Amino acid sequence: ARAMSSDSVTFDLTGSFETHNLDTAPNNEITMTKDELMDHFRLMYTMRRMEITCDNEYKARNIRGFCHLYDGQEAVATGINAAFEPEDSWITSYRCHCIALARGGNVANILAELFGNSGGMTDGKGGSMHFYSKKNNFFGGQGIVGAQVPVGAGLAFANKYNAKPGEKMNVAIACYGDGAANQGQIWESANMASLWKLPMIFCIENNHYGMGTSIDRHSSHSDYYKMGNHIPGIRIDGMNVLAVKEGMRFVKEFCGSGNGPMYVEMMTYRYHGHSMSDPGTTYRNREEIALTRSTRDPLEFVKNTMIDAGFAEADEIKSIEKKIRKEVQAETKKAKEFDDVQLKDMLDFVYANSMESRDQEVPDFIRMPDYEKSFWKS
Numbered sequence: 001a002r003a004m005s006s007d008s009v010t011f012d013l014t015g016s017f018e019t020h021n022l023d024t025a026p027n028n029e030i031t032m033t034k035d036e037l038m039d040h041f042r043l044m045y046t047m048r049r050m051e052i053t054c055d056n057e058y059k060a061r062n063i064r065g066f067c068h069l070y071d072g073q074e075a076v077a078t079g080i081n082a083a084f085e086p087e088d089s090w091i092t093s094y095r096c097h098c099i100a101l102a103r104g105g106n107v108a109n110i111l112a113e114l115f116g117n118s119g120g121m122t123d124g125k126g127g128s129m130h131f132y133s134k135k136n137n138f139f140g141g142q143g144i145v146g147a148q149v150p151v152g153a154g155l156a157f158a159n160k161y162n163a164k165p166g167e168k169m170n171v172a173i174a175c176y177g178d179g180a181a182n183q184g185q186i187w188e189s190a191n192m193a194s195l196w197k198l199p200m201i202f203c204i205e206n207n208h209y210g211m212g213t214s215i216d217r218h219s220s221h222s223d224y225y226k227m228g229n230h231i232p233g234i235r236i237d238g239m240n241v242l243a244v245k246e247g248m249r250f251v252k253e254f255c256g257s258g259n260g261p262m263y264v265e266m267m268t269y270r271y272h273g274h275s276m277s278d279p280g281t282t283y284r285n286r287e288e289i290a291l292t293r294s295t296r297d298p299l300e301f302v303k304n305t306m307i308d309a310g311f312a313e314a315d316e317i318k319s320i321e322k323k324i325r326k327e328v329q330a331e332t333k334k335a336k337e338f339d340d341v342q343l344k345d346m347l348d349f350v351y352a353n354s355m356e357s358r359d360q361e362v363p364d365f366i367r368m369p370d371y372e373k374s375f376w377k378s
């Protein structure tokens with residue numbers, strides 16, 4: 001790192017990128033201010049504490065059903081969000097809590113959603129895998145493996161269709177894991193995006209395991225950024241938020257300028273198992289997880305970067321961490337205070353009378369698994 005002024009420092013990113021079918025590449029350095037770095041750290045640490053809280057609440061049986069945690073991958077969501085504009089479209093997999101936070105959510109409405117409470121981001125009716133915020137152009141988590149990618153291509157089509165002539169297009173990104181990367185629907189979406197030169201980013205968050213199967217056992221081609229064949233691609237160090245930010249700035253510029261889609265592979269790692277039902281230690285050992293935590297942890301990287309740049313002292317960072325822990329605890333308490341979702345509310349947004357917001361029809365009867373608990377319109 002080298003100081004540009006008392007307020008900014010330039011950081012070296014050499015070795016953070018590999019490219020495929022590209023004549024240009026991201027810059028090998030990035031200039032950051034203390035405020036920018038500190039904002040990234042605060043968001044990432046909030047993500048980490050929120051996901052640890054989810055883990056504890058799940059074990060306490062306050063969260064039920066499917067639950068996939070994102071701790072270890074925080075630099076990916078934070079870096080993408082830093083490079084994007086609010087008007088860019090984002091859709092992802094079921095591992096979506098932290099992206100929902102980055103894209104306009106808060107800890108209270110995310111945890112309320114997980115608790116099934118009415119104060120949740122989708123009114124308590126979506127749960128862990130189905131966060132959504134149209135006003136923030138976040139089109140959610142997707143419960144079906146890989147199914148978000150064709151929807152992402154549709155978002156890219158909409159962005160191209162709605163772009164004003166002569167202006168850059170807003171981009172769309174679909175994030176998915178290495179376990180989904182060989183699906184046919186992704187190939188079909190890539191073909192369409194390439195034919196129509198859509199501003200579409202196919203983003204593989206390569207955490208090295210498709211559920212409990214390592215990439216060398218589930219994919220004959222593990223250079224995922226090259227999977228688009230003629231479609232350009234880039235591999236980014238997904239544990240370095242600065243590399244993600246600069247890399248995605250480059251990708252957004254490329255795709256938004258009418259050059260068509262791009263494949264992006266984020267090299268990252270998840271600390272928890274695939275989901276809460278997976279201990280995460282039957283197909284990998286604890287030493288592997290501990291080694292990643294000690295050598296490549298994305299939060300430790302940001303902390304060390306700020307200290308080395310003279311932006312913060314270790315005690316200052318500890319104080320911020322303590323404050324964020326208290327904030328997450330308070331938000332968790334708030335999330336539990338919302339009312340449960342009422343049965344009558346479960347029928348909202350099922351049948352529409354028109355395309356106008358909330359102009360809907362409620363059916364007279366809906367059959368529940370237990371007939372005696374079926375809903376009759378009063």
